[in-house]
Amino acid sequence: MKISVIGCGYLGAVHAACMADLGHDVVGIDVDPAKIAQLASGVAPFFEPGLSALLASSLATGRLRFSTDVSDAAGAAVHFVAVGTPQLGDSYAADLRYVDAAISSLLPHLAPGDLVAGKSTVPVGTAERLAAIVEGAGARLAWNPEFLREGYAVKDTLSPDRLVYGVRQGDEASVAALDELYAATISRGTPRVVTDFATAELVKVAANAFLATKISFINAMAEVAEATGADVTQLADAIGYDARIGRRFLNAGLGFGGGCLPKDIRGFMARAEELGVDQALGFLREVDSINLRRRERMVDLAREVCGGDVAGKRIAVLGLAFKPDSDDVRDSPALDVAARLAELGAVVRATDPEAIETSRRLRPTLDYVATAEEAAEGADAVLVLTEWAQYRELDPVQLGSVVGTRAIVDGRNCLDPVAWRAAGWHYRALGRP
Ligand code: UDX
16 A cells, blocks of 8 residues: 655654555655655664664665655555654643644645544544544544554564554444555454544553553552562562563653653643543542652662762763663653752763763763763762663673772662672662662
């Protein structure tokens, strides 16, 4: 099928490359010429395992191209809208200006019968509003939310857990078009939920709200564990054996960040307030607060291992990305903690395998170094803030030989306390004695 993808960020670039890989004829469109030039030359504009290889192989088939000109979308049967919906600067609500701009720029190029398929995460009610505009041009609208995780974006797009189509009641043509697009996925038995616009929009924010709640639940248990001498990691293992609870997304630590979870729960709260059902989502305010308190607790632990004050202390920060296998530092708890410590007068030396450049753009004054060893040289304390494999596998004896003081705070419960203590380290972690 001929398709266009409007917006080539994390979501759109991966979607475009994956759809071409599935055999479709794809044009990816974005207003950012630098991004388009990179994508067109087969280079992913951000760190995402497998994406550059997929771009290169899809570009080589001739089925994938990129453009800054939205008129190149003309002729496609399905147009995906995959632009960002960030949090507004002055409220919790989502900023829909890029979605609105994408739809209005696409409008003159739509042919009757075309399908516009929204992928962006939007406040419930948006699809209904946009459908009226798209239908005015004789085209159709569906909402087809995306659940990809950064770091696994290619795998999640090619082999999703489920497909969700929000369509107008009785719009069989849109269902058939999406089924044809995703035929390879559907033939593997992937469940597909066909529903209305509002449900499809809500599925996405409800899923992210649930995941955020699960993380904040275990982080709340970490707070209680800290007050009682209990070990939150063992608690998570023990409750996780209950299949109704499950162990995934029960890793206590510095909490969630990134371009989705934080802004999606806030946007959801803002929309609920507009709808007069804010009481129903009051708990998300608590989820957000628990999450942000972990960062304060991390600063407290740094203070503690530095003898009560971090001012003038050399602190090594290992990890800046909001999670491993990503260079994304949007709302990253790790970068936030590094910046807070620097503001408190600590001499912070920070490193990350992939996220130094992205961090530098947001926090230009922090001191960045290339490796964990460089960061740790002469340090009074080492903080592990993102659980990259290379930090999980650090040798406590070897690292112990370069630091000034053997003090480590494990912000992600990713190190073996026994091994670190055996090597003479003062080991502290969130939610563990
Ligand atoms: C998330 C959703 O998982 C995905 O389905 C949606 O499409 C987009 O938002 P992503 O932002 O890529 O994906 O990250 P995810 O893997 O969900 O992690 C989010 C944050 O939670 C990270 O900061 C991570 O470190 C943190 N986290 C995750 C925990 O603190 N503990 C856990 O047990 C799991």
